[in-house]
Amino acid sequence: xxxxxxxVVVALVTDPQDKFACFxxxxxxxxxxxxxxxxxxxxxxxxxxxxxxxxxxxxxxFKPATCITDPALVEHxxxxxxxxxxxxxxxxxxxxxxxxxxxxxxxxxxxxLAGYRFETTQQNAYDFxxxxxxxxxxxFPATSILSGSSLxxxxxxxxxxxxxxxxxxxxxxxxxxxxxxxxxxxxLQDTELQYYHRLRPEDVCSELLQHTPVHFAIVDAxxxxxxSAGSRCAMPLAVSTIIASSSATLxxxxxxxxxxxxxxxxxxxxKLLRExxxxxxxxxxxxxxxxxxxxxxxxxxxDAVAKRNGSLEVQRTAIAWLQSVDRLLFPFKDAMTDRIxxxxxxxxxxxxxxxLSFAAFLSLNYTLGSANQLNDASKVMFAKDKLKWMERPLxxxxxxxxxxxxxxxxxxMEPLEQLVLQFPPDANGMRLHTLDHSILFHVSREIPxxxxxxxxxxxxxxxxxxxxxxxxxxxxxxxxDKAGRVTHQAERNIxxxxxxxxxxxxxxxxxxxKLEFARYTENEQKIWWRTIKSENNSARFDDGxxxxxxxxxxxxxxTIVGRxxxxxxxxxxxxxxxxxxxxxxxxVADAYKNFFTKTIANFTAQFEQRxxxxxxxxxxxxxxxxxxxxxxxxxxxxxxxxxxxxxxxxTSKLSLRTTPPPPIYVDADGFSHFAxxxxxxxxxxxxxxxxxxxxxxxxxxxxxxxxxxxxxxxIQRDVAPNRTQNPES
Numbered sequence: 001x002x003x004x005x006x007x008v009v010v011a012l013v014t015d016p017q018d019k020f021a022c023f024x025x026x027x028x029x030x031x032x033x034x035x036x037x038x039x040x041x042x043x044x045x046x047x048x049x050x051x052x053x054x055x056x057x058x059x060x061x062f063k064p065a066t067c068i069t070d071p072a073l074v075e076h077x078x079x080x081x082x083x084x085x086x087x088x089x090x091x092x093x094x095x096x097x098x099x100x101x102x103x104x105x106x107x108x109x110x111x112x113l114a115g116y117r118f119e120t121t122q123q124n125a126y127d128f129x130x131x132x133x134x135x136x137x138x139x140f141p142a143t144s145i146l147s148g149s150s151l152x153x154x155x156x157x158x159x160x161x162x163x164x165x166x167x168x169x170x171x172x173x174x175x176x177x178x179x180x181x182x183x184x185x186x187x188l189q190d191t192e193l194q195y196y197h198r199l200r201p202e203d204v205c206s207e208l209l210q211h212t213p214v215h216f217a218i219v220d221a222x223x224x225x226x227x228s229a230g231s232r233c234a235m236p237l238a239v240s241t242i243i244a245s246s247s248a249t250l251x252x253x254x255x256x257x258x259x260x261x262x263x264x265x266x267x268x269x270x271k272l273l274r275e276x277x278x279x280x281x282x283x284x285x286x287x288x289x290x291x292x293x294x295x296x297x298x299x300x301x302x303d304a305v306a307k308r309n310g311s312l313e314v315q316r317t318a319i320a321w322l323q324s325v326d327r328l329l330f331p332f333k334d335a336m337t338d339r340i341x342x343x344x345x346x347x348x349x350x351x352x353x354x355x356l357s358f359a360a361f362l363s364l365n366y367t368l369g370s371a372n373q374l375n376d377a378s379k380v381m382f383a384k385d386k387l388k389w390m391e392r393p394l395x396x397x398x399x400x401x402x403x404x405x406x407x408x409x410x411x412x413m414e415p416l417e418q419l420v421l422q423f424p425p426d427a428n429g430m431r432l433h434t435l436d437h438s439i440l441f442h443v444s445r446e447i448p449x450x451x452x453x454x455x456x457x458x459x460x461x462x463x464x465x466x467x468x469x470x471x472x473x474x475x476x477x478x479x480x481d482k483a484g485r486v487t488h489q490a491e492r493n494i495x496x497x498x499x500x501x502x503x504x505x506x507x508x509x510x511x512x513x514k515l516e517f518a519r520y521t522e523n524e525q526k527i528w529w530r531t532i533k534s535e536n537n538s539a540r541f542d543d544g545x546x547x548x549x550x551x552x553x554x555x556x557x558x559t560i561v562g563r564x565x566x567x568x569x570x571x572x573x574x575x576x577x578x579x580x581x582x583x584x585x586x587x588v589a590d591a592y593k594n595f596f597t598k599t600i601a602n603f604t605a606q607f608e609q610r611x612x613x614x615x616x617x618x619x620x621x622x623x624x625x626x627x628x629x630x631x632x633x634x635x636x637x638x639x640x641x642x643x644x645x646x647x648x649x650x651t652s653k654l655s656l657r658t659t660p661p662p663p664i665y666v667d668a669d670g671f672s673h674f675a676x677x678x679x680x681x682x683x684x685x686x687x688x689x690x691x692x693x694x695x696x697x698x699x700x701x702x703x704x705x706x707x708x709x710x711x712x713x714x715i716q717r718d719v720a721p722n723r724t725q726n727p728e729s
Contacts, residue, residue: 007281010245010254012288016238019222020076023242027077029285030244032216033084036160039215043159047085053129053158054078057166057181057220058093058107059231060114062326066225066236069166071115073220073242075126077164082124090154091116092129093184096191101320101337102330106130113329129154132187139211143476145199145393146207155185156212163214163248167221167241167255169230169297172305174265176231177252178217179205179272185212190623192319197312198618202271203393209248209272217251219243221258226294228301228358233324233349239291247279248272260290265302275395295352304362307369310376312622314368322348377503380496387496387615390472394492395535396513403479406488406517409528413545416440417561428593432585438541438565439588443596446557449607451523451550457607460525461486461518463546466606468598469496471509471615481520489516491529493542496614498566499591505571511535512542523550540565558603560596 011029015022040050054077056069065071078089092107099105104113107130119125135150136157155161163178170176182205188194195204221243227235241258245251249272256263264270309315320337321344332338351358379386420440423431431442447454458466465475472494479488491514497507516529525548531539544562551557577584605612 007283008245008247008250008279009283009285010243010247010250012241012243012254012258012284012286014239014241014287016240019070019073019240019242022222022240023073023076023218024080026242026244027080027216027218030216031246032244035216035246036081036084036086039160045159048087050086050088050159051154051157052081052086052089052160052162053155054089054091054162054164055093055155055181055185056091056164057176058110058114058184059096060110061098061232061330062234062324063329064234064236065114066223066234067166067168067231068114069164069220070222071111071117073222074164075117075120077162077218078124078126079120079122082120082122086160087124089124090127090129090158092127092131092152092154094131094152094187095189096184097189097193097316097319098323098330099189100316101333102325103333104330107132127154131155131185132189135187140207141211143394143474144207144211145203145391145474146211150187151185151212152187160215161212162216162218164218164220165251165255166225167219167239167243167258168225169227169259169295170266171228171231171297171301172309173201173268174261174297174302175256175259177255177266177269178214178219178248179209179252179268180266182208182214192316193312193618193622196309196315197388199391200267202267205268206271206275207393214248216246217244217248219251219255221255221291224291224294226259226291226296228295228297228351229322229349230297232319232322233345235295235350237291237294239294241291247282249276250278250282253278254284254288257288258291259294259296261296275397298351298358300362301351301358301365304365304369307372308365310369310372314372321345324349373506374504380503381500384469384496384614385616387471389613389615389617390494390509392473392492392494392511392535394474394476394490394513396490396492396515396533398476398478398490401478401490401515403488406478406490406515409515409517409530409543412530413528413543413561413563416543416563417442417545420561426589428589428596430589430592430596432588432592435563438563439592440563441592442559442561443592444557444559445596445600446551446555447600447604449556449604451548451554451556454556454607455525455548457609458548458603459486460520460527460546460548461489461516462606463527463603464491464493464514464516464529464544466599466602466612467493467495468595468602469498469500469614470494471496473511483520485518485520487518489518490514491516492535498595499587502569502572506569507572508536508538508567508569510538510542510566512539514542524548538567540567542566558600560599 009030011026013022013026013029015025036047036050040047043050054074056074058068060068074091081087081089095105095107104110108128111128116128118128129152131152134153136153138146138149138151138156140146140149163181165176165178165181168176170180173180180201183191183195183201185208186195186204195201219242221239221241224237224239225235226237227233229235243251243254243258245254249269252266252269253263253273256266256269263273308318321340323341324345325332325341327338332341348357348361351361420431420433420442423433425431429443433440464470470493473492475489475491477486477489481487493512493514495510497503498510511534512531513533513535514529514531516527518525518527526545528545529543531542541563544560547559549557549559577587602612
């Protein structure tokens with residue numbers, strides 16, 4: 001029972017004899033009836049009028065349905081609610097991207113095939129809602145990552161929401177729980193694009209829980225599904241347990257413990273725990289000892305899958321090719337995808353029992369992950385216009401901050417500004433100084449634009465977003481002056497890896513959150529900022545000042561002052577540049593010269609109302625569904641083309657590139673065959689060749705690129721004759 005002395009309760013009940021009795025005991029101990037009655041008081045609503053929405057896991061593809069919430073238990077919950085006087089109940093889920101490659105994926109059809117009867121054993125009828133329809137303004141605030149998004153009206157307006165999840169492992173997120181189940185609330189069908197790439201699942205689940213809170217969470221662990229492929233293949237584990245709590249975070253924390261894994265291995269649960277934590281007072285009724293004989297996702301599988309899923313098209317295709325599917329229930333729309341799935345889903349469905357399949361799965365996914373990294377690095381260095389903007393939320397609790405916290409940025413930065421001014425400028429007019437491994441810098445440029453015209457078009461509080469290589473983030477104004485100008489704001493900024501040439505060796509985007517303070521006078525505008533958080537530990541310092549100052553000629557002088565220290569990939573750490581000051585100083589000066597030149601150009605472009613931001617937004621064209629085989633073929637072609645460009649440019653600059661030999665022949669499957677490489681040393685070796693093994697570099701890069709290109713060509717050749725083929729032939 002849930003009472004004030006216990007705080008929030010999570011109940012774990014095990015009963016191998018009767019799953020319905022097990023369920024009843026769990027929700028009773030977790031205080032479901034008390035939470036319902038309290039909600040009636042809060043909404044001034046009677047039990048019969050209280051609108052209740054149940055969101056089960058309905059990612060159903062095959063029978064026995066071990067990967068979804070047991071429909072019999074969901075309908076038993078409806079009966080339980082009716083018996084308690086709560087009769088206004090709706091069940092539902094949204095469409096997802098499986099409808100692009102499978103038939104019969106309308107949520108109502110999926111529910112029917114999964115075993116929902118739309119009337120319980122006690123003859124209590126319930127509504128079933130497609131959460132992709134009947135949309136309304138969800139009311140997400142402007143600061144939300146989901147601002148402007150719609151939600152199904154039944155879910156959004158429900159008085160009481162229940163997330164009824166399935167206990168199962170997940171090959172990327174370690175385990176799936178009640179929070180991850182909420183992705184099925186979001187209405188846009190292209191799930192991978194919208195909620196895994198344009199946005200991130202941990203962000204959208206957090207926003208949903210904050211703005212459309214779940215009032216009760218239940219996990220169906222009566223027949224769990226486990227193993228390294230537990231989210232896509234049947235591997236049931238009879239543990240006869242139901243988990244229930246009025247806290248979704250506490251329920252998922254409990255589920256992780258029952259799986260015997262760190263709750264933080266799921267990015268979704270990790271974000272909730274870091275942002276909200278567990279309830280201040282809670283109690284556990286039941287045994288947290290891990291399920292016996294449970295098999296969790298191997299860490300290497302999770303790592304390889306995460307790297308593979310760095311590409312939207314590869315992720316989409318992998319899902320279609322690897323998901324176990326009952327073809328009688330859900331026929332494939334594309335014959336080629338059907339053929340490939342029939343082989344790969346079976347081959348990679350028992351990773352824990354088949355060492356050869358395990359090794360092949362890792363090899364394939366890591367190869368694709370490496371190609372993704374090389375593709376992204378190539379875009380960072382040579383094709384920034386092809387990158388997609390990143391939409392990420394501000395992960396700072398603003399209610400805990402005062403105006404003084406923002407204004408402290410000025411007190412912190414002004415002494416550093418005075419310090420760097422003591423050092424003479426270099427030939428490019430830059431002042432650079434090392435302080436505790438960070439770089440202090442200062443540069444000023446006069447722009448032949450009237451000061452008043454410039455500040456009328458260039459908002460100084462947008463200065464950070466005008467910096468070179470800004471790719472995304474979010475900004476929240478907090479206070480304004482009497483003229484309506486922002487004076488205090490918090491901001492999250494994401495930049496491409498700095499310097500860009502660190503990207504091929506694993507350089508991360510710079511992801512930092514800052515507090516900012518701005519002041520305005522007739523002849524000067526100034527903004528100070530200080531980094532208080534780095535989401536990915538990519539920066540120790542990224543603090544600064546921007547000044548717009550009126551010159552004697554009534555033009556504008558732009559000054560940028562900063563303190564930066566970014567984390568470097570292991571490769572660059574091993575270079576130990578501190579031991580070679582001349583090389584380090586050259587690299588630092590060159591990087592900042594490029595940074596300042598392009599940033600000043602961005603300020604000018606903003607004044608002239610020209611586009612300057614790197615990358616491009618996500619558009620409707622990115623959602624165009626294609627057969628999985630064609631998508632992967634296109635993706636592999638893009639990966640290999642980008643890889644070729646990157647390798648060609650990098651190795652040519654290092655004098656490492658030689659003309660590759662022509663193939664001896666191209667076989668019937670489209671793969672190129674070459675003669676064994678010669679071990680003859682290069683007569684014109686570059687001075688840097690002592691640092692890099694030329695033959696190994698060419699062998700690895702050429703081999704990987706040629707393999708992916710030939711695979712793409714083979715797929716294209718195989719797809720062509722099947723485009724008009726009868727799927728039933």
